Amino acid sequence: MSDYRDIFRKPETHNWFMAGHGFEHIRNFLLDIIKEATHEFYHSIRTEINRKQGFPENVVCSQCHTPNVLPCDADNKCCKYTKCSFHDIHKPHNCPSNNLCNEICKEIVDHHRF
Template sequence: MADYKDIIRKPETLGWFKAAMAMKITRDCLLDIVKQATHELYDKIRKVIKIKDGIQEDVVCSQCNTPKVLPCDANNKCCNYGTCEFHTIHKQQSCPKANLCNAICREIVANHRFRNRSKKQSFKGPTWVNTDACKWCNDPWQIAKCYLSKEGYTDVNLAEDIDFNGIVYVIYNCEFFQAYLKDNLDRSRNVCTKARDVGREVRHAPSNSMTSQESDRAIDTLVALLQNLKHVNHQFAAKTAVDMLTQKNKTES
């Protein structure tokens, strides 16, 4: 056990722990914002559907599952050429509530940042295997799950259970969140892609160790993300989180 005590005391271990705690603070701040914005996204989708399809906002459905409302297409990332396991049991059909769920499906695609990638590129549209369409009308988090990575999030059915990278994926992949940030998320390098890289660096750090320079750089990136939030009602929470991150840097440097 003495070896482990020595490892814990190493500056590189403390540097990694400091960056990991900074991710936790940032994640907790962004979680509340994402939960609120996810409800606003659903409201926006329903308003768009009312205009486009004439479906009133009080019409809801809980009968459709995802394969029923999703066209069978290999570009969907869950369908395959030939025999499609995703549509083996449930075939595509129209939602009994005036095609409501089909329309929601369409708008989920419309809000995905990578919906228009060329066929020569790897399609990175909504991750349908993560979501359950029968819950779209009463649990907007199921819509947010369409903007997560394919790996590791299928069973994350509560927003509170999402990790740091998952939150960043939702913000980055769903264009609706552009309204919450000053930075242009269409650029290849932006506050979200930089924060995503920090998450990967911390998660995959060899032996859970980071130099002070690496941890300081990670924290600076997270601070930049929080300071990029532009809605007034989010800035107080972001400032509180930034103060915690900067204070942690001062006291543990």
Template sequence: MARLGDVFGVKEMTNWLKAWLALNITKDGLHEFVDREVKQFKTGIYQNITSTLGLSANTTCTSCLTANILPCPTQGVCKKSGRKSYICMHDTPSKRYRPCPLSICEKVRDDIKNDHRFNGPSWKNTCAEQWACNHWQIGKCFMPPDGYIGVTSIRDTDFNGVISVMLNCKHFDNLMSFSIAPMSVSPCLLSKVTI
């Protein structure tokens, strides 16, 4: 197949191209909505925490790494290697588990966990030190664990990643015209498009 025009003469290729276009058009349509809602989700989390702690509304912490706020071992990021050691994200002293100096980050972590439909955020995807300044780092906790580490915004997230956020984050439960039910006998629309 030497020329691009030849693609249109092959049925499978045309179908594939149509499907690819449809996915990208759908994804672009969803971008504004999903991005806005993840931002809203993040703002709500920080507002609740700062008011509970009696801190001023825009207090944030940017000093905790993801490893600092997850105990060792944490499923998905710490693997046992040999009898006593772990291959994990806590491999240097600066990455040890320790309390957040402002008591904010562990609360953000718990809120993300509580709002994850399966209680299993993809911690290895995210950079906790950016949670306060980039809502998409919070969104990434709701994506599949592999393939999204380098993603920093909705623009560089693929269709499956965007749909996964809607499926896995309970914030979206009341925002759709149907119930989000990924594991039910009759999967919802969002589950169907990721199959």
């Protein structure tokens, strides 16, 4: 037990603890920025879908998962092997909420860089 106490008293160990504490602060700061950017992106997508399809803003879907609306093709990183484990559980289908999730998926793919 005394071996651990000696390790904690070393200056190098103290520097590692301070670095870890700094990384936690940076993570929290970046997380706030990413959350804000993601919410703005989602609202811009919903506005675009509302303009194109006429969906009201209050229409939501809680029945779909990502594999349900993401098509299984060779361009997907998850589907390039012979057996697609991504779509084994959730088979691709159209969203029961007037294809809202499919439209959101299309908008994300259109805005996606790669």
